[in-house]
Amino acid sequence: MNASTHLGEFLPLYKSMPQQLVDWVNSEDFMRAISSAADIADRSIATLNKERAVQAENLYQPITL
Amino acid sequence: MPAFNVLNYTVENLVQCFVDGSPLTSKEDVLAKRHYDYFEEYFKALGAATIVVERNYTDRDYLEDYAAYYDRCFQEYSRRTVRLHFFKVAFDREQFESTLVDPDIGITEKELFGAYLGFVVIKPLPQTVVGRTCLMTYPTNGGQRQFPSLRTYPVNLFGLLLEVHSLAFQEQDTVVAACATSALWSCFQGTGKLFQHVIPSPVEITSWAGDHMPENLLAASARRFPNAGLTCTQMAHAIRRVGLEPFVVGTNTRYSLNGVMYAYLRGKIPSILACNLISNLGTPQSSVLGGHAIALTGFSLANPLPLGWGPTGFILRSSRIEKIYGHDDQVGPFARMVWDTVQIPNFGANAHSNLVVNQIDTLKTSWRGNICAEPMYVLLPLYHKIRVPFSVIHDAILSLDALLESMRVHLPNQTRGEWDIYLTTASDYKLSVRTDYLGLKVDIKPSLLVDLPRFLWRVTLRTDEQIQLDFLFDATGVAQHDLLVHVVSTGCAYAQMLGAIAVHMDQIKPPILVQTKVVLKRFLVSPVQSTVE
Numbered sequence: 029m030n031a032s033t034h035l036g037e038f039l040p041l042y043k044s045m046p047q048q049l050v051d052w053v054n055s056e057d058f059m060r061a062i063s064s065a066a067d068i069a070d071r072s073i074a075t076l077n078k079e080r081a082v083q084a085e086n087l088y089q090p091i092t093l
Numbered sequence: 094m095p096a097f098n099v100l101n102y103t104v105e106n107l108v109q110c111f112v113d114g115s116p117l118t119s120k121e122d123v124l125a126k127r128h129y130d131y132f133e134e135y136f137k138a139l140g141a142a143t144i145v146v147e148r149n150y151t152d153r154d155y156l157e158d159y160a161a162y163y164d165r166c167f168q169e170y171s172r173r174t175v176r177l178h179f180f181k182v183a184f185d186r187e188q189f190e191s192t193l194v195d196p197d198i199g200i201t202e203k204e205l206f207g208a209y210l211g212f213v214v215i216k217p218l219p220q221t222v223v224g225r226t227c228l229m230t231y232p233t234n235g236g237q238r239q240f241p242s243l244r245t246y247p248v249n250l251f252g253l254l255l256e257v258h259s260l261a262f263q264e265q266d267t268v269v270a271a272c273a274t275s276a277l278w279s280c281f282q283g284t285g286k287l288f289q290h291v292i293p294s295p296v297e298i299t300s301w302a303g304d305h306m307p308e309n310l311l312a313a314s315a316r317r318f319p320n321a322g323l324t325c326t327q328m329a330h331a332i333r334r335v336g337l338e339p340f341v342v343g344t345n346t347r348y349s350l351n352g353v354m355y356a357y358l359r360g361k362i363p364s365i366l367a368c369n370l371i372s373n374l375g376t377p378q379s380s381v382l383g384g385h386a387i388a389l390t391g392f393s394l395a396n397p398l399p400l401g402w403g404p405t406g407f408i409l410r411s412s413r414i415e416k417i418y419g420h421d422d423q424v425g426p427f428a429r430m431v432w433d434t435v436q437i438p439n440f441g442a443n444a445h446s447n448l449v450v451n452q453i454d455t456l457k458t459s460w461r462g463n464i465c466a467e468p469m470y471v472l473l474p475l476y477h478k479i480r481v482p483f484s485v486i487h488d489a490i491l492s493l494d495a496l497l498e499s500m501r502v503h504l505p506n507q508t509r510g511e512w513d514i515y516l517t518t519a520s521d522y523k524l525s526v527r528t529d530y531l532g533l534k535v536d537i538k539p540s541l542l543v544d545l546p547r548f549l550w551r552v553t554l555r556t557d558e559q560i561q562l563d564f565l566f567d568a569t570g571v572a573q574h575d576l577l578v579h580v581v582s583t584g585c586a587y588a589q590m591l592g593a594i595a596v597h598m599d600q601i602k603p604p605i606l607v608q609t610k611v612v613l614k615r616f617l618v619s620p621v622q623s624t625v626e
Contacts, residue, residue: 049503053593061499062594063602065405069495070603072403073488080484082325082343082470089469090313091273091367092322093385093423 096148097251099186102141102179104133110146114175114215115222127461128223128264131425132213139210139229142183147250150176152214154278155224157294158269162318163218171217174224178250182208193251202253211257212248216266223264223425227257230391230427231418240391240418240427242283242363260363260390262426263295270295272386273323273365274302275422277331279388280363280474287361288476290335298331299323305330322384325367328472337474340482344471347432347454348402348412352514353471354389355411356483360516360548364389364473366419368466374455375435385466390427391418399511405495409487410513410555417456430456430466478569479516479548485572486550487514489608493591496605500590507586510561513553516568519545533560533583543579546570554587561585564612575611582616591616 052058100106111123123129152174163170188199196202214224227248230240240260248255261282265275274295285292293301296318303317307324314321323331329339344350350366357364366389370382395415399408414432421428432454439449455465490512501507526540548568554561563581570576582588595613598605605613 052503053500058500059597059600062496062597063600065495065499066492066601066603066605068404069492072405072407072491072495075403076349076484076488079346079349080343082341086367086469087325087341088308088312089384090307090322090324091271091328091384091386093272093370093383 094148097189098146098148099184099189100144100146101183102136102144104129104136106144107132107136107177110144110175110177111215111222113146114177115217115219117170117217117219118222122220123222126220126223127424127459130461131428131459135228135425135427136179136210138231139179140181141179141210142208143180145178145180145189145250147176147178149173150214152176152216152225154263154294155214155216158266158296161296161300162269174217175215177213177215178248178255179210179212179228180205180208181210193253196253205253206255209248209255209257211246211259214263218266221264221266221268223262226262226426227259228262228426229257229259234393237395238391238393238418239359241358242287242361242390244283244286260388260420260426262420263422265422266295268319270299271320271322272422273328274299274320276365276386276388276420277302277328277474279390279420280365281335283361283363283390284337284474284476285335288337290337293331293335301334302327302331304334323386325470325472328365328386332472332474335474336477338477338479340473340475342471342473342482342484344468346468348400348409350417350468350471351392351411351414352409352487353483354417355392355414356487356515356550357473357475358389358392360479360518362473362475362516364471366417366466366471367469368456369469370458370460371455371465371467373463374465374467375437382464384469385421385423387419387421387428387430387466389417389419389471392416393418403491405491405498406509407491407494408509408511410511421459424459428459430458433457433465435465476548481550481566481568481570481572481576483514483516483550485608486552486566486576489606489612490514490552492606492609493612496594496601496609497587497590500593501586504586504590508556510554510556510587513551513555515551517549517551519547519549522549522551522565529560529563530581535581535583540579540581545578549578550576556585556587561587566608573607576608577611577615580612580615588616592618 108123112120159172184200191199211228213226215222216224227246243258246257265272277298281292299320302323305327307313332339366387370385373379392414393416394413396413400412417430418427420426437451458464530537546567546569550566550568552564565579566576567578595617598613
């Protein structure tokens with residue numbers, strides 16, 4: 029067993045999953061796919077963080093209406 | 094003058110009640126108010142049939158304002174108000190009088206209780222007459238419309254016990270309160286009950302906010318009274334005075350505003366939206382009217398299909414929100430704002446070149462004319478133990494969804510999941526367990542017996558409206574530590590995908606977020622094995 033896992037039940041990954049997809053999950057190609065996904069997510073979060081910042085002029089603007 | 098009067102509900106009678114209740118305000122003044130349009134539509138929607146006019150009513154909030162300001166004016170103002178009560182059953186003065194003497198004859202107290210729509214206090218001031226107003230909300234429309242921050246207001250009408258489930262509203266008087274004060278006052282009505290803090294009157298809120306000098310004295314007045322408006326930092330100062338923590342988040346897009354407002358409002362916490370009001374947006378006559386504050390009190394999940402966000406197409410349940418309801422002191426309680434996409438042509442562009450057109454999402458308000466709200470930020474009054482912000486959980490789940498999506502696209506017929514992220518409490522979660530997990534074939538005992546902190550971020554994954562996964566994160570903990578305190582899984586394809594990804598989580602570059610990792614760890618099992626023979 030891989031050291032990064034702990035004892036657990038063998039889970040059917042997906043009942044109708046083709047063997048080639050299971051092979052893919054254990055391949056370098058899968059690692060590249062999820063690393064790429066993580067990278068895109070990071071960039072999305074960076075965009076959101078810019079939206080979350082409030083400009084000082086907005087904080088100091090009186091709400092008058 | 095008799096202590097009360099009973100009138101059929103008509104909009105003309107309503108206007109006359111306002112005029113009679115505030116002798117310093119003319120009929121023309123009332124008709125010119127946006128509240129007139131609002132009440133006409135709202136009472137029609139609620140089916141109002143009768144108005145009971147309660148004269149000489151002492152309203153605590155108005156009395157505080159009166160004592161602090163109006164009593165010391167040269168001109169005399171009354172310290173008493175008139176309160177209008179609305180019912181959806183028809184009755185006359187005689188029937189009502191009989192009920193007062195014997196609640197079991199004529200129209201019974203029980204019938205009046207069931208037909209009660211709420212009340213409006215009329216302040217005896219020039220023009221700004223709409224005082225404390227507690228009205229029933231619009232019908233829920235099959236669960237699409239939600240107003241999570243309501244509370245019960247008991248009403249004693251000449252000995253009859255009535256109640257209304259609402260959140261109080263009042264119009265700014267432009268003297269002791271501007272719109273920001275009114276919005277704060279409405280928010281405190283909700284948080285005061287929720288977190289057990291004092292609920293200050295408008296004059297107290299403005300006075301507390303005025304303890305903090307505005308940063309730009311050219312743009313904002315340094316005077317407490319008469320008050321022309323508050324800045325964000327002044328509003329934050331008032332929030333701290335009631336013992337809550339002010340929390341500001343920039344929300345200048347539809348996605349951000351829907352996500353943040355929904356997440357906290359589901360936890361019963363109303364927020365204050367600061368926005369710029371713009372008339373005739375997208376036309377050459379477009380002009381900014383100024384900054385406005387609205388207490389956000391509800392939403393409508395009317396979009397049948399959620400909208401995917403960003404390059405990963407992340408689907409949040411809050412993206413279904415089509416309408417936001419807010420206490421807009423210039424319009425009325427639960428005033429509707431509808432998301433609208435507006436084309437903004439660049440009118441300064443060269444006439445011979447192609448016209449540049451930008452597209453932005455704005456909120457179409459219930460103001461007269463074509464007035465849009467351009468959101469700037471949301472200010473939240475939070476209990477001090479709600480320490481982990483929405484963004485920590487949102488970002489972790491967005492990242493998790495991106496990982497899952499890279500695998501899901503290879504699975505035949507697997508629908509993409511919709512994530513629902515919101516604040517809740519241990520009590521509310523346990524109350525929901527039996528109904529939410531009904532028919533899921535999961536053991537509900539662990540969910541009922543689990544030891545949980547008071548505040549939680551709940552993350553639910555649904556496919557085809559069925560719950561597949563449910564995560565509870567400690568909202569009171571330390572963001573860089575493991576916050577995941579409870580997991581419910583139906584063992585669905587998504588759970589299995591998490592197991593497959595978890596085996597590789599340490600090799601993912603760039604490293605994944607702490608809370609994304611703690612979720613994956615919970616699904617870490619032995620290596621993937623196919624069951625297909």
